[in-house]
Amino acid sequence: MSEAIDKRLLELGVELPNPAAPAANYVPFIQTGNLLFISGQLPIKDGKLMAMGLLGRELGTEAGKLAAKWCAVNVLAQAQAALGDLERVQRIVKLTVFVASTPDFVEQHVVANGASDFLAAALGERGIHARAAVGLACLPLNAPVEIEAIIEAAR
Numbered sequence: 001m002s003e004a005i006d007k008r009l010l011e012l013g014v015e016l017p018n019p020a021a022p023a024a025n026y027v028p029f030i031q032t033g034n035l036l037f038i039s040g041q042l043p044i045k046d047g048k049l050m051a052m053g054l055l056g057r058e059l060g061t062e063a064g065k066l067a068a069k070w071c072a073v074n075v076l077a078q079a080q081a082a083l084g085d086l087e088r089v090q091r092i093v094k095l096t097v098f099v100a101s102t103p104d105f106v107e108q109h110v111v112a113n114g115a116s117d118f119l120a121a122a123l124g125e126r127g128i129h130a131r132a133a134v135g136l137a138c139l140p141l142n143a144p145v146e147i148e149a150i151i152e153a154a155r
Helices: 003-011 061-083 108-127
Strands: 029-032 035-041 089-100 130-136 145-153
Touching: 003 108, 029 061, 035 061, 061 089, 061 108, 061 145, 089 108, 108 130
Parallel strands: 089 130
Antiparallel strands: 029 035, 035 145, 089 145
């Protein structure tokens, strides 16, 4: 890992975990050309979901932002596994942030900021991206947030 990114992660209090293995018939990432597609990552910390439930019922916006941050940590763990070195990340192109929420919860975009802010802090300009934040009735394993990513990578 590059010293700059490693130093930023250390300053942020984040150590990349071992990337999660897929739970079904898919791969955690796939690269085609310069684009790396990261499958949906859940807010797993220390080997388990760090939060469960719906935003607007069991969880508030701040808990959702923290869950989104840990989804982004897991996106970087998958990128590290795929590329061998996060220095190869040219840019986080796009995040899609799925937020399990009640029908009246309207702060999906604020929850998504937990991931966006973390990636900008960890990667600098390379971490600034396009994004969609989508509200859903539920996510796998009762996770509150799931994030998929498209990353441009140097060959």
